[in-house]
Each structure stands twice: as structure tokens, then as C-alpha cells.
Amino acid sequence: MKTKIFNLKNIILATILVGLFSCEGRRDFPDLVETGVTLDNTDILLISGETEEIKARFVPNIFPARDYVWEIDDPSVADLVMNEDKSVTITAVGAGETVLRIVSQDQESISAEAQLKVIASAPVDITDEAVISVNRENGGGPEGNEGSLKLIDGDLNSKYLAGYEQPFWVNLEFEEEKVVSFYQLTSGNDAPDRDPRDWQIQGSNDGENWEVLDERVDQTFSGRNLTREFYFENETAYTHYRFNVVNNNGGGLFQMSEWRLLSIPE
Numbered sequence: 001m002k003t004k005i006f007n008l009k010n011i012i013l014a015t016i017l018v019g020l021f022s023c024e025g026r027r028d029f030p031d032l033v034e035t036g037v038t039l040d041n042t043d044i045l046l047i048s049g050e051t052e053e054i055k056a057r058f059v060p061n062i063f064p065a066r067d068y069v070w071e072i073d074d075p076s077v078a079d080l081v082m083n084e085d086k087s088v089t090i091t092a093v094g095a096g097e098t099v100l101r102i103v104s105q106d107q108e109s110i111s112a113e114a115q116l117k118v119i120a121s122a123p124v125d126i127t128d129e130a131v132i133s134v135n136r137e138n139g140g141g142p143e144g145n146e147g148s149l150k151l152i153d154g155d156l157n158s159k160y161l162a163g164y165e166q167p168f169w170v171n172l173e174f175e176e177e178k179v180v181s182f183y184q185l186t187s188g189n190d191a192p193d194r195d196p197r198d199w200q201i202q203g204s205n206d207g208e209n210w211e212v213l214d215e216r217v218d219q220t221f222s223g224r225n226l227t228r229e230f231y232f233e234n235e236t237a238y239t240h241y242r243f244n245v246v247n248n249n250g251g252g253l254f255q256m257s258e259w260r261l262l263s264i265p266e
Helices: 002-025 148-152
Strands: 036-039 043-047 051-054 056-059 068-072 078-082 088-092 096-104 111-119 131-134 160-163 169-179 182-186 196-204 211-216 227-231 237-248 253-256 258-263
Touching: 036 096, 036 111, 043 051, 043 088, 043 227, 068 078, 078 096, 088 096, 131 148, 148 160, 148 169, 148 258, 169 258
Parallel strands: 043 111
Antiparallel strands: 036 056, 051 088, 068 096, 078 088, 096 111, 131 169, 160 253, 169 237, 182 227, 182 258, 196 211, 196 237
């Protein structure tokens, strides 16, 4: 009889424990709701008539639970159409500058914006008119397989590779003064820790005294051999332009496939 009572107590205890753990297993968790938003492009340059799709990235990386609205400060510069996936398609309609913005409808602090510039005609690539120099050359020299000349050869599948330490810069020197307010950077084919993260574009007319024209921090390249475009306000002509890499992504090497300078027709 004692054995049966003991077994019965064990069965009752096991049933209670199973019930408790089953309840824990069925516990309801609150739905994930995004707490932030960023844009995949924060410097948008379009020619009148062009269209581009801009995507929002949500934090955490989930399909958004909130409702959002896209806005353009000056609708005479561009039209927009919101897509079902919460992206937006913008169409450039007139030359000018404005701001594109996405805002959560139930919490205005969850927002992101991009500078949008529309120009009447295409930018002119003037990189080939310049002579390149660097302060950290590849071991094979400027004409090597990964030498500095690869940075301006127009081939997205080649790259410039060199040991990274401060200071680290690349210069483009022109025979005549040029007004530059737009540039392109193309990431290398591998090893994202070699990408630039923080940098400055500087201008000079003597190669010794430099003005900071554009400064970027915490930049990333979401893919390999990916070209990103950047524009900045500048109306001064310079003979020298410098890509001053303040920090890369932590690697002992630096790499980049292309650095192109462009002028914007007036």
C-alpha cells in the first residue's frame, strides 16, 4: 500500500509540473515593433526625368508593423509614389534641392531623411584629367596588379590595395582649377573590413593648404563592388582634391575599386 501511495504522489507531482511547464510554453510574447528606421541612400542625385526607388531599413530588421508616410519638402523638385513594401519611387521633375523624409504616423521620432538634388543635365566625369598620388602605395607599385592606378582606371573589377595606417590619403591633381561637388566610391571585391568608414574630401590650390569640403562618418557599403554616390555644396575651383581616409572598418589593409570626381553643369 505504501508503494501505491508513493507512486500516486509521484504521478500527481509530475502532472502539476507538466502543467506548469506547458503554461510557460504557451506564454504570449508581445509582437515585435520597429523602433527605428534608416534609408538605403541618404544622398540622392537625379537628372530631370529620372526615377529611383528608395528603400527604408527598419530596426529591428522586420517587416514594419507601424504605418509610415513619405514626404518631399518641395514637390516642384520631385514626385513620389509609395509602394506596398513601404519603399518609395521618386521621379525628378525640376532642378533644385529638397529633402525626402519617411515618418511613422504614430510616433514622429521614428523618422529618416535624405538630401535630394535634381540637376538639368548629367554630371561630367573629370577623373581622367587628373594625376593620382598616394602616401601609401601597394607593394607592386602604382602600376602593379593592385596599385594606386587601379583606383581611377574605370574598371570596377580591379582595385587599389595598400597597408592601412594613419595618415592615409589619395590625391587627384588637375592642371587647371576644377569645381567638384560630386564623387563616386566603389567598394572592393572582398573583405569589408578594408572599406573606408570615415573620410573627408578636401580641396587645395597649392597641395599644402587644404579645405574640408565634405565629411562622412560611419559609412558602410552593403555589397562588394558597390558604387555609392555623394554630393556636397562647393562653388570653389581647386587644382587638388584629396580623399582623406580617417578610419577604415578595422582591417590592416585598405582597398577600393574606384574613386571618381564629377562636375555638375550649371
